[in-house]
Amino acid sequence: MKENAIRVLVVEDHQIVRQGLVALLSVADDVEVVGQASDGMEAVKEFEARQPDVTLMDLRLPKLSGVEAIQRIRSRYSNARFIVLTTYDGDEDIYRALQAGARAYLLKGMSVDVLLSTIKSVHAGKSIIPPAIAQKLAERMASEPLTQREQEVLEQIVRGKSNKEIGSELGVSEATVKTHINNLLGKLGVEDRTQAATAAIQRGLVQLDPKGGIRL
Amino acid sequence: MKENAIRVLVVEDHQIVRQGLVALLSVADDVEVVGQASDGMEAVKEFEARQPDVTLMDLRLPKLSGVEAIQRIRSRYSNARFIVLTTYDGDEDIYRALQAGARAYLLKGMSVDVLLSTIKSVHAGKSIIPPAIAQKLAERMASEPLTQREQEVLEQIVRGKSNKEIGSELGVSEATVKTHINNLLGKLGVEDRTQAATAAIQRGLVQLDPKGGIRL
DNA sequence: CATCGTTTCCACCTATAGATGGAGAAGACA
DNA sequence: TGTCTTCTCCATCTATAGGTGGAAACGATG
Structure with a gap:
């Protein structure tokens, strides 16, 4: 000591x-x-x-x-x-x-x-x-934060789900999913879901699981 | 010693x-x-x-x-x-x-x-x-390896490029890019480019840029 | 030389994604 | 109460992505 x-x-x-x-x-x-x-x-x-x-x-x-x-x-x-x-x-x-x-x-x-x-x-x-x-x-701090729902949709995107799959996963229509995606693409400053996925991983918004799934 | x-x-x-x-x-x-x-x-x-x-x-x-x-x-x-x-x-x-x-x-x-x-x-x-x-x-070992070109296309996908952009980046037509993508999707066992991007990152086929600026 | 894999390209078609504008319901808050 | 945000959904349109089949050129390899 x-x-x-x-x-x-x-x-x-x-x-x-x-x-x-x-x-x-x-x-x-x-x-x-x-x-x-x-x-x-x-x-x-x-x-x-x-x-x-x-x-x-x-x-x-x-x-x-x-x-x-x-x-x-x-x-x-x-x-x-x-x-x-x-x-x-x-x-x-x-x-x-x-x-x-x-x-x-x-x-x-x-x-x-x-x-x-x-x-x-x-x-x-x-x-x-x-x-x-x-x-x-x-x-x-300056960038707009994602809402809860947008975050959930983003996670599904990283998981590789289609809009339809995300809809049934979250229990909403595909149209709703599209709305969320449009909003989150804007907030993240990216052009499509693939960019959203890599940006999410890069910025630590969603973690890739080392084994093959997703960890929150 | x-x-x-x-x-x-x-x-x-x-x-x-x-x-x-x-x-x-x-x-x-x-x-x-x-x-x-x-x-x-x-x-x-x-x-x-x-x-x-x-x-x-x-x-x-x-x-x-x-x-x-x-x-x-x-x-x-x-x-x-x-x-x-x-x-x-x-x-x-x-x-x-x-x-x-x-x-x-x-x-x-x-x-x-x-x-x-x-x-x-x-x-x-x-x-x-x-x-x-x-x-x-x-x-x-069992899975088919990607060809050089497919690897290059995969890297562009991870970087968020569209097929058209990849084509002009690599100096080939969009049709060629599509062919490569179709082939690599099959080899990776995924359904679309977003899954290809996350799979590539996860499996270490492509490295994400070590972040924009945080190295000390 | 013949074959195989790679790379390149085309046409054609369908499915999905993304953009836009609008709108109603629920909860938080001043 | 009125306002704001979020979440929900719709229709419509265009652009992009993905599937299929085919084909030509090239180098390497047997």
């Missing part, structure tokens, strides 16, 4: 990456890893048990997503501080994580030095959002 | 993950990390300089992909042994890596124990391919 060290909780589902992070942080004498979690539920439990100063959080987690975990924890511990650490997810994840209260967003390509200094800054109460990401965020 | 240890080269572009891997492997006394590289070109250089027993290789690398790096190295050192280490890439990458001569394919979700035992097995000359991946591979 280190004296006066920043107490850090590491949440990451890939064991190798998690253990690597822990190993790296362990050598820094002003940071102490007080807990680890490999999914969202565990993260909430560990947070409550350890009360870390800063939580390093991956976004893609089993059981409970990183965003949801942040929300749950912050609903009770409003001053909890999070650094989101991910590979290269879509804008949507960044947006939601920062909305949920994350103080910083780091890519795994970052150096260890940057990681450590970010931990210190966030612990000191600062927010670290790289300019490039801040700009993306501004763009995303 | 450890005695009788397996000499390992670690190739991974994400600094945090790479340094984490190195930290993890360093504590094992029968494995020694003799070099690191963060892109494909560096990997080739490091391999030649260090002559490692086993190379841990990420597939998505700047400058030169992991697959190409493996090919280049094996063209001169045919007994070089590789373990491909990745997050959850498409089938196509797995296929190509194993074709290129990788002896094992591991996901980053694997435990450190599995990683270490895989290193030992591969060093001993074995090949470790998880049954689930072997099956995927068999499926891929």
Whole structure:
């Protein structure tokens, strides 16, 4: 146990990456890893048990997503501080994580030095959002959000369904589906459903499941 | 420097993950990390300089992909042994890596124990391919490969181009594009271009642009 | 040389997608 | 209450996509 060290909780589902992070942080004498979690539920439990100063959080987690975990924890511990650490997810994840209260967003390509200094800054109460990401965020804020129904239709498009299939899937007529599609194409700034599908994947509006289905 | 240890080269572009891997492997006394590289070109250089027993290789690398790096190295050192280490890439990458001569394919979700035992097995000359991946591979082998032209058309589809646009892009008539699309839809086992686009992304046949600007 | 696969193109046809303009019902909200 | 948004649906039209069958040119391969 280190004296006066920043107490850090590491949440990451890939064991190798998690253990690597822990190993790296362990050598820094002003940071102490007080807990680890490999999914969202565990993260909430560990947070409550350890009360870390800063939580390093991956976004893609089993059981409970990183965003949801942040929300749950912050609903009770409003001053909890999070650094989101991910590979290269879509804008949507960044947006939601920062909305949920994350103080910083780091890519795994970052150096260890940057990681450590970010931990210190966030612990000191600062927010670290790289300019490039801040700009993306501004763009995303400016663009109209999709309605619930439009989001559902978009997911079906990514699944490869035809308008007719989407209609029967959602229990509405094909005409309604067309209306929604026309609206969402405009909002996404694309010309057809194929562009909508790739844009949705790229922006993180819909996730492709690694195996072959779709994950929300 | 450890005695009788397996000499390992670690190739991974994400600094945090790479340094984490190195930290993890360093504590094992029968494995020694003799070099690191963060892109494909560096990997080739490091391999030649260090002559490692086993190379841990990420597939998505700047400058030169992991697959190409493996090919280049094996063209001169045919007994070089590789373990491909990745997050959850498409089938196509797995296929190509194993074709290129990788002896094992591991996901980053694997435990450190599995990683270490895989290193030992591969060093001993074995090949470790998880049954689930072997099956995927068999499926891929069975399915007809796309021709060069079909691949090009597929890429344009993913980029959201219409048949007419694809035609002028590739310098052929729209009719030709339609023919290629009809053929590739059959080969991919999908019904329309939207399904083709998502399938291509999912299977790793086409990579989406690494996002418009968020790289740090 | 003959065959096979690839690439190129055509005509013709049907099905689906997308654009446009309109409209009614339900809930949220000031 | 009036307004706004969302969700629903319709008709109509045009453009694009996709299916089918056929065919010519080319290179590689046996």
